[in-house]
Amino acid sequence: MASGLVGRVVGTNPSRAARLIPSRWTSSKAVVGAKLKTFQIYRWNADSPGKPELQDYQLDLKDCGPMVLDALIKITNEMDPSLTFRRSCREGMCGSCAMNIDGCNGLACLTKIESESSKVTTITPLPHMFVIKDLVVDMTNFYNQYKSIEPWLKRKTPASVPGKEILQSKKDRAKLDGMYECILCACCSTSCPSYWWNPESYLGPAALLHANRWISDSRDEYTKERLEAINDEFKLYRCHTILNCARACPKGLNPGKQISHIKQLQK
Amino acid sequence: MGATKLSGMQKQVLSLYRGFLRAARSKPTTEDRKRIQTIVSTEFRKNSKEVDRKNFQYIEYLLRLGHKQLDQLKSPDMVSISSVKIN
Numbered sequence: 001m002a003s004g005l006v007g008r009v010v011g012t013n014p015s016r017a018a019r020l021i022p023s024r025w026t027s028s029k030a031v032v033g034a035k036l037k038t039f040q041i042y043r044w045n046a047d048s049p050g051k052p053e054l055q056d057y058q059l060d061l062k063d064c065g066p067m068v069l070d071a072l073i074k075i076t077n078e079m080d081p082s083l084t085f086r087r088s089c090r091e092g093m094c095g096s097c098a099m100n101i102d103g104c105n106g107l108a109c110l111t112k113i114e115s116e117s118s119k120v121t122t123i124t125p126l127p128h129m130f131v132i133k134d135l136v137v138d139m140t141n142f143y144n145q146y147k148s149i150e151p152w153l154k155r156k157t158p159a160s161v162p163g164k165e166i167l168q169s170k171k172d173r174a175k176l177d178g179m180y181e182c183i184l185c186a187c188c189s190t191s192c193p194s195y196w197w198n199p200e201s202y203l204g205p206a207a208l209l210h211a212n213r214w215i216s217d218s219r220d221e222y223t224k225e226r227l228e229a230i231n232d233e234f235k236l237y238r239c240h241t242i243l244n245c246a247r248a249c250p251k252g253l254n255p256g257k258q259i260s261h262i263k264q265l266q267k
Numbered sequence: 268m269g270a271t272k273l274s275g276m277q278k279q280v281l282s283l284y285r286g287f288l289r290a291a292r293s294k295p296t297t298e299d300r301k302r303i304q305t306i307v308s309t310e311f312r313k314n315s316k317e318v319d320r321k322n323f324q325y326i327e328y329l330l331r332l333g334h335k336q337l338d339q340l341k342s343p344d345m346v347s348i349s350s351v352k353i354n
Contacts, residue, residue, distance in 0.1 A: 046328050130331060138331065 025057045025079045034060040037117040039071060041083065042124040043134055052131070054122065055080075061117060068101055068123065069108040085135040092250060095185030099135050100124045105187040105248040126190040128199065141199060142186050145207040149230065151214060154222040172218035179213035179258060181251050182206065188245035188255050194238045202238035203230065205245035205255030212258040215265065231266050239263075276326060283333050284311050290340045299347035303340070306350050 036058050044052035057075050064074050069087055076083045086096040090109045097108035101123055114121060129137035159166045189195050189204035203211070208230070215226050230236045236259070245255040273281070284307070291303035318325060339345060 046325060049322075049325075051324070130328075132328075140335070 025055075025075075033062075035062050035115075035117050037061050037113065038120045039075070040120055040122045041072075041075075041135070042131075043083070044131055045082075045133060054124075056120075061113065061115065064113075066112050067109055068111045068113055068121070069097055071113055072108060072123070083135075084133045093183060095183035098126055098185040098187050098190075098250075100127055100190075105191045107185060107187070107250040110250050126186060128196040129186075129190055139186060142184075142189060142204070142206070145203050146184065146210060149203070149207055149211040149214070150226070151210050153214075153217070153220055155219070156221045166219045168218055175216045175218070176213060178253055179209055179216070182209055182213075182253060183251060185250060187248045187250055188253075191244040191248035192239075193242055193244065194240060198234060198238050201234035203235045205239070205259065208236065208239070208262060209253065209255040209258045212262050215262065227262070227265055230262070236262065236266075276323065276330075279330055280311070280326070283330060283337065284308075286337050287333075287340070290337060293341075293343075294347060296347075302347055302349065306348055310350075 039057045039059060040054040041057060042052060043055045057079060059071055059074060064070050069090060072083065072085055073087070076085075085099070085108070087108065088094040088096040090097075092107050092110040095107065098105065099108055100106075101108065101111050102114070102121055105126060108123075123135065125131055125135045125137045129139075132138055153166075155166075184206060186206060188209075189206045192205055195202055195204045211226065211230055214220055215223055220226075239256070239259045241256055241260065243256045246253070246257070249255065287307045288304060291300045291307070294300050294303065314329060318329070340348065
């Protein structure tokens with residue numbers, strides 16, 4: 001869509017000018033009466049030299065869906081196909097599009113674009129995570145920590161009726177509410193300052209929430225072993241109830257509360 | 268002999284290279300071992316010439332990528348690696 005590009009280079013950043021690409025991109029359908037909003041998006045490519053930068057994109061909000069993900073898809077389709085980000089379900093269920101929008105972690109598909117067109121929306125990847133490209137971060141450490149708590153049912157005795165489900169009362173099932181809904185988007189863990197400073201040793205709010213989910217499950221018989229496995233100065237007790245996790249969770253869960261539940265059980 | 272002391276990052280790169288060569292030795296056929304060794308050594312030598320010594324961000328990115336590939340290669344199911352040159 002070369003016809004829609006603004007050819008002049010805005011000379012605020014000399015290294016950008018040296019690369020001879022337009023640093024401000026505008027939608028080709030910019031017409032009179034359009035409500036233009038500027039998005040500043042974090043860009044970094046391993047192959048091209050240079051440091052990461054915030055690139056400006058201008059979009060007509062009247063021509064775009066209400067969520068930040070709609071804006072990102074529109075930018076990728078019409079303006080800059082090299083913009084890279086993860087996305088899948090577009091309805092807040094998969095957790096792929098987790099990123100930092102205007103300073104707060106959240107899912108791009110659930111965050112509404114602030115309609116005030118004079119304000120600039122800044123989109124950056126999840127904080128304190130290694131960046132693979134643009135908005136895509138390396139989640140391996142996060143997934144390994146989830147794996148380390150052994151998030152599956154473990155039993156010592158076989159089921160009362162072999163081959164059939166292990167029964168659970170409604171009251172016991174209600175104990176899992178607030179934990180089973182976690183989609184592993186990593187918004188909470190990457191918003192925790194304690195996790196920023198100790199990502200390898202501290203498990204983080206998401207993994208600990210899932211640890212509590214299995215500890216509280218009445219069908220699981222390895223409760224004592226699970227509690228002992230995480231009863232560690234670094235794995236559990238790096239949590240200082242900062243509670244940024246509860247603020248960041250796009251599903252409205254409270255990992256801090258679940259962590260304090262584990263700490264109580266440890267006594 | 269390398270008289271100057273190696274920096275921490277240089278040591279990491281060398282230990283990753285050693286790791287790749289050790290993984291190559293554990294593969295069944297000699298042909299596979301040679302192939303892995305040539306691919307890995309050309310990649311490392313090419314990067315050592317092309318990448319600026321001070322470009323820590325890119326070097327760390329390549330180290331992380333290399334460690335992930337090494338973990339994949341170490342598994343006994345992996346037999347060999349191959350590379351394709353596109354001009």
